[in-house]
Amino acid sequence: MAEFSKEELEGAHKAISSSIRKIEKVRVTLSQKEPLPKAQLTLASRNLNAFRLAIALIELELSR
Numbered sequence: 001m002a003e004f005s006k007e008e009l010e011g012a013h014k015a016i017s018s019s020i021r022k023i024e025k026v027r028v029t030l031s032q033k034e035p036l037p038k039a040q041l042t043l044a045s046r047n048l049n050a051f052r053l054a055i056a057l058i059e060l061e062l063s064r
Contacts (some may be wrong), residue, residue, distance in 0.1 A: 006062065013058045020051050 004012075004025040030037050 009038050016051050016054050
């Protein structure tokens with residue numbers, strides 16, 4: 001596995017957290033549209049899950 005500095009991990013955490021907030025807003029907007037854009041909602045949900053996993057792994061690495 002690649003080695004990352006604390007600063008790199010903190011920067012990635014900040015960027016991913018920002019992306020999570022933006023995707024959550026997009027998901028709310030998409031869920032209010034007619035007809036319901038199922039593919040885009042599914043993609044947004046999968047991206048949120050992936051980003052949340054990445055945040056958890058970054059936090060685990062920072063706690064070491």
